[in-house]
Amino acid sequence: AQSVTQPDIHITVSEGASLELRCNYSYGATPYLFWYVQSPGQGLQLLLKYFSGDTLVQGIKGFEAEFKRSQSSFNLRKPSVHWSDAAEYFCAVVGDNDYKLSFGAGTTVTVRA
Amino acid sequence: NAGVTQTPKFRVLKTGQSMTLLCAQDMNHEYMYWYRQDPGMGLRLIHYSVGEGTTAKGEVPDGYNVSRLKKQNFLLGLESAAPSQTSVYFCASSRQGSDTQYFGPGTRLTVL
Numbered sequence: 001a002q003s004v005t006q007p008d009i010h011i012t013v014s015e016g017a018s019l020e021l022r023c024n025y026s027y028g029a030t031p032y033l034f035w036y037v038q039s040p041g042q043g044l045q046l047l048l049k050y051f052s053g054d055t056l057v058q059g060i061k062g063f064e065a066e067f068k069r070s071q072s073s074f075n076l077r078k079p080s081v082h083w084s085d086a087a088e089y090f091c092a093v094v095g096d097n098d099y100k101l102s103f104g105a106g107t108t109v110t111v112r113a
Numbered sequence: 114n115a116g117v118t119q120t121p122k123f124r125v126l127k128t129g130q131s132m133t134l135l136c137a138q139d140m141n142h143e144y145m146y147w148y149r150q151d152p153g154m155g156l157r158l159i160h161y162s163v164g165e166g167t168t169a170k171g172e173v174p175d176g177y178n179v180s181r182l183k184k185q186n187f188l189l190g191l192e193s194a195a196p197s198q199t200s201v202y203f204c205a206s207s208r209q210g211s212d213t214q215y216f217g218p219g220t221r222l223t224v225l
Contacts, residue, residue: 042218044216099210100171100172
């Protein structure tokens, strides 16, 4: 069965510092990978996705993620965080010809001034 | 385009009461989904639909029923609410199964 692990429950980062959120997945076939962001009281917004091709994916709001098949990872990065990046981030995986999107438990990001 | 909308936004029920949550999408998507979100557990799939007139169980379907009479609408019903169903419910839709899912704003349900 597919699964997603986000090892960090909570990360605190200073404004202007870099951010990296970890995501490890388990899936037997070719995975499609997503990062979503959820601001307090809001729904989920897609940040970026990986289906195939270039393993470094650019997303909205200055985020990028790198797919590493050998490590079963899809880590999210941002070079310089803004206070508005404080939110909960979810990594998710689905397989080709599949429907079931499996989510990690989420990582809450706090940004300090 | 409104995308995915959900009604109501908030609801408080007493144990044993019933209610229906409505999800609507205007993107002509075939697939629709209902999730629940609980602290520390991410999102868990309750039921889903691969097209008008079809429904199927997800990973946590007990206590819920769904219907998809029209392509654009997906209803989630609670026949006899229990405190364990206190959660935030999200609807989503996608063009096809492995495609990007677009989420609604959520419904916060409290069962007393």
